[in-house]
Amino acid sequence: MKAAEAPFRLDDYTPPSFRIDTVNLDVRLDKSATRVAARLAVRPEPGAPSTLELIGDELQFSGLKLDGVVLPPNRFTVTPSLLTVIDVPTxxxxLEIETTIDPSANTKLMGLYRSSGTYCTQCEAEGFRRITYFLDRPDILAVYTTRIEASKDEAPILLGNGNPAGQGFIPGTNRHYAIWHDPFPKPSYLFALVAGDLGSIHDNFTTQSGRTVDLRIYCEHGKEARCLYAMDALKRSMRWDETAFGLEYDLNVFNIVAVSDFNMGAMENKGLNVFNDKYVLADPNTxxxxxxxxxxxxxxxxxxHNWTGNRITCRDWFQLCLKEGLTVFRDQEFSSDMRSRPVKRIADVRTLQARQFPEDGGPLAHPVRPEIYHEISNFYTPTVYEKGAEVVRMLKTILGEDAFRQGLDLYFTRHDGDAATIEDFLACFQDAAGADLRQFKLWYSQAGTPQVTAKGQYDAANQRYRLTLAQSLSPTPGQPVKRPMHIPIRFGLIGPNGGDIGYASASGSRVAGDVIHLTEASQTVVFDGVTSRPVPSLLRGFSAPARLAIDISAEDLxxxxxxxxxxxxxxxxxQTLAMRNLVAGSAARGPRAAPADPAxxxxxxxxxxxxxLEPAFRAQVLQLPSEADVAREIGENVDPDAIATSRRQLRQAIVASLGPKLLAIHSALAAEGGFTPDAANAGRRSLRNTILDLMVASGSRAAIGxxxxxxxxxxxxxDRLGALAALCHAALPERKAALDMFHxxxxxxxxxxxxxxxxxxxVPSPETLDRVKALLAHPSFAVSNPNRVRALIGSFSSANQTQFNRLDGAGYDFLAHFVLDLDQRNPQTAARLLVAFRSWRSLEPGRRFKAEQALQRIAATSRLSPDTRDIVTRTLA
Known part of the structure; x- marks a missing residue:
């Protein structure tokens, strides 16, 4: 086994020498001394060594048997992190292992812990080793049977993976038990149990084959009504997956549990999804x-994930995008069908550009499939998730919808029950469509955001349009030299009367339908029979996660x-018109409001x-690029104060020009009906609140009123939060009374x-940092709860560009101090907060120096968790 400080490398992967076919767990819950008895059916592979090593993490060892016989001390060695069994059978x-764990003391929220009195687990990526010693790797697939025992008063609800297989009471006690059996082999990271005193709602779903599935969502008592929308979303998801992909649910029950203390958003444990409650509870008032x-x-x-992650899982953690990128693509498609596809696409690209593009352009850049890691928990990143989804979307664009579906069908058929790799995934599409995807595979191995440059030239005399495209990819950590990628560029040529104009032929490059396949460093497409000068429309639908640089006039935009x-x-x-204005304004740094570009x-x-146009689409157009977007566009010597000033001035200038129109639309939207959460009504509220935010930023007393x-x-x-946000984003005095009222x-x-x-x-105000510090002692804040930490500290460091990036460096010092304290309690959350420093090298020299000092202070701390040390080391590299 590798030493803890050694990196893990994709090239070092070797198949396991031992398999575990079945896992029987007996978990006797206690607040501070939970007993776990694990019975593992172990099967050595041919040529397996005589020594078996099982991984643990802060475990208290209690006992060990091999084939029912207690092992003598000379047959094993044990520490809290490793159990080594010597001279095992061929x-x-x-193997029977007993451990004792303290759920109440588990502030890392990994393994088994307590959340507001409820026992729950989080095992992805490496939490199962905090429950029992195990071959805790995703290519060990076993059938699990779990017996859960607890006090009936403390935990009347006992939930596990799979289907219920028995229950009963312990005679002479107030304790009871439940048995759960999952017939589908799964890796240990998908294990889950939940036990507590919970409320619930119940429904059922009839699958396409006629089976009835029992559906339940569990939550804190009194919040059951806030689970109804989640139940509706679950049933729509189940039906959609049958319709869109032919995938049917496979167990008799599907349970969701909402918990208040959770490091992630949710976890797809087989048949028992555990959710951060913010992604379950919803009603119009909250x-x-x-x-x-x-x-x-x-x-x-x-x-x-039941299919893309559970039925087919990852061979190793380097393949994480195989389940996450693919499943993000699937949930994006679902939401597009449930709501507005164009608006959803814009929202997804906004997220990609805000979260993943900076990662690609900074010290934390890594490929969609990393080739090396120290801590896998630090690779649950926008690159793996959002860019991973874009790679799947490009595959669909390149192959076409029918061939893409055939490839996916083959993947589900060929690899059901497997721990698969990216190579396995791509081979299915190659075999189904007869496509050569060797160059496309570079999207999985090369980090960075490609830049596509485009230059068009129209020859009116010959009715010919020449379009030259080039691609480049800058060096990233560990990858100084890059190869050309296969970039699908969906396109159209817009004629003078609007709409696309046709052409007689296209030559000189790979063009298929409305897609140009850019595969070389530079390619030229010649369109003949173009009757008038076209305006090129490239990367339609954002057909590839690339930056487009094109010399195009404001008139054409x-x-x-x-x-x-x-x-x-x-x-x-x-957005391009607005960005040009904002970048110019940031460079000018004038004290007066700059006139808005008339275009x-x-x-x-x-x-x-x-x-x-849909109101939601109009709202998206009206939302200017954020301060972080502008900083990313500028790229070096960034002055956040200058950007904020430029953005404020542009918003004021727009309102000065369009004020009456904005006010009229806002008033008209305010007159429309009551609240329903459907996409159409949500779109109207989005436009109304976007307009209000813009008008309030102008300083208009009428708008503030x-x-x-x-x-x-x-x-x-x-609407309540939209109004309050407008007052806060403009740092207006009226916000204080409103914030108090809201609280x-x-x-x-x-x-x-x-x-x-x-x-x-x-709030973009110099007093905000002191306010954030004061709120650390507020009764509503709890450092033990990741949601509270992300809401206060995460929002300050990632969303408040001017105050986090203060000239005096106080924002950096505050985050460094907080991370060092949190790292001792919850390393995962601490490490993720540090991502706020990812673009520190792009700042102007004064801020850059202060940020580096804060990072160096963290790096110099001796007692850093591996999670945080990994992030700070890579950020400084």
Missing amino acids: GPFT ATDIDYANVEGVIAHEYF LFQVRADSDPFNRWQAA LVDALGGVLDDDR AAVWQFETADNMT DAYRHDPLVLDKWLTLEAS
Whole structure:
């Protein structure tokens, strides 16, 4: 076994020497001394060594038997992290291991722990080793049977993986037990149990083959009604997966449990999904439209893992994108079908560009399939998830919908019950479609965001349009030299009257339908029979996760906003106009409001006037690039204060030009019906609140009054929070009374108070850092709860660009101090907070020096967890 400090490398993978065919667990729950008895059916592979090593993590060893016989001390060695059994049989044998663990003291929230009195588990990626000694690797697939025993008073509900297989009482005690059996072999990271005093809602689902599945969602008592939307989303997910992919659920029950202390969003344990409660609980008074969409998407994501992750899992953790990227793609497709496909696509790309592009461009860059890691928990990243989904989407674009579906069908058939690799996945598409995907595979192995440059030239005399495309990929850590990728560029040529114009032929490069396949460093496509000068519309639908650099005039961009048949590129053209204005304003750093580019105002006004466009789409167009977006575009010597000033000035100039139009639309939207969470009504609220935020930022007293009125009279959380956010984002004095009122109204609801903490932390005011420090002692904040930490500290460091990046370095010092304290309690959450430093090298010299000092102070600390040391070391490299 590798030493803990040694890196793990993809090239070092070797198949396991031992298999574990069945796992029988007897878990006797106790707050501080839970006893776990594990009976493992072990099967040595041919040529296996005579010594078996099982991994643990902070375990208390209690006993060991081999084939029913207690082993003498000379037959094994044991530490809290390793059990070594000496001279094991060459044929199958049974190992019985007893451990004792303290769930109440488990602040890492990995393995078995307690959340608000409920016992629950989190085993991905390496938490099962905190329950018992095991071959804790994803290619060990076993059938699990779990007996859970607990006090009836403390835990009347006992849940495990699979189907219920028995229950009863312990005579003469107040304890009871339940037995759960999962017939499908699974890796240890998918093990789960939950025990506690929980409320629930119940429903059922009839599969396409006619089986009835019992559905239950468990939560804290009194919150059952807030689970109804999640149940509806679950049933829609189950039906959609049958319709879209032919995939049917395979157990008799499906349980979801919402817990309040959780490091992640949710976990897809077979038949027993454990969720962070923020992705389950929703009602109009406590959840925004974004919350409803997140509940829908995360419920779907974890359910879809039943096939892409559970029935087919990963051979090793380097293949993490095989389950996560593929499942993100599937949940994006589901949400697109449930809501607006164009708006969902824009929202997904916004997320990719805000979270993954900076990762690709900084010291934490890594391929979609990493080739080396120190701590796997640090690779649950936007690259693996969001970029991984984009790679799957490109595969669909390259092959076409029918061939893509055939490849997926073959994958599900060929690898059901397997621990698979990226090579296995791609081989299915190659075999089904007869495609050569060797170059495409570079998307999995090369880090970084490709840049595509485009230059067009129109020859009116010969009715010929020449389009030259080039690709480049900058060096990233460990990869100084890159090879050309296969980049599918969906395109159209827009004619002078709007809409795409045709052409007689295309030559000189690979063109198939509406896709140009860019496979060389540079390619030229010659379109003949083009009757007028076209405006090129490239990367339609964001057909590849690349940056597009094209020399295009403001007039042509304005024309795209008005006429492009591709909604994504209409939005992108408006964003490009706004970005040009914001970058120029950031460089100018003038004290006065700069005039808005007339082309940009025309573009925004035209979109607002177009009633044929969905309100949600118009809201997306109206939302300017964020401060972080602008910083990423500038790339070096970034001054966050200058960017904030430029953005504020542009917003003021837009309102000065479009104020009456904005006010009229806001008023008209306010007059429309009550709250329902459907996409159409959510879109109207999105446009209304986007307009309000823009108007309030202009400083208009009428707009500020409208925001206060909306906050005080709103009948739903979306409008209430939208008004409060507008006051906070503009750092207006009116925010203070509103924030206090909001806190008082929801002081007993932790999830809503997370929204309050987030807004407090995001106010772009010099007093915010002191306010954040004071809130650390507030009764509503708990450092032991990851949601509270992310809401307050995560929001300050990732969303408040000016105050985190203060000139005096106080924001960096605060985060460094907090991370060092949190690292002793919850290393995973501490390490993830450090990602806020990922772009420190792009800052101007003064801030850059302060940020480096803070990082060096963390790195110099001797008692760092492996999680945090990994992130800080790579960030400084």
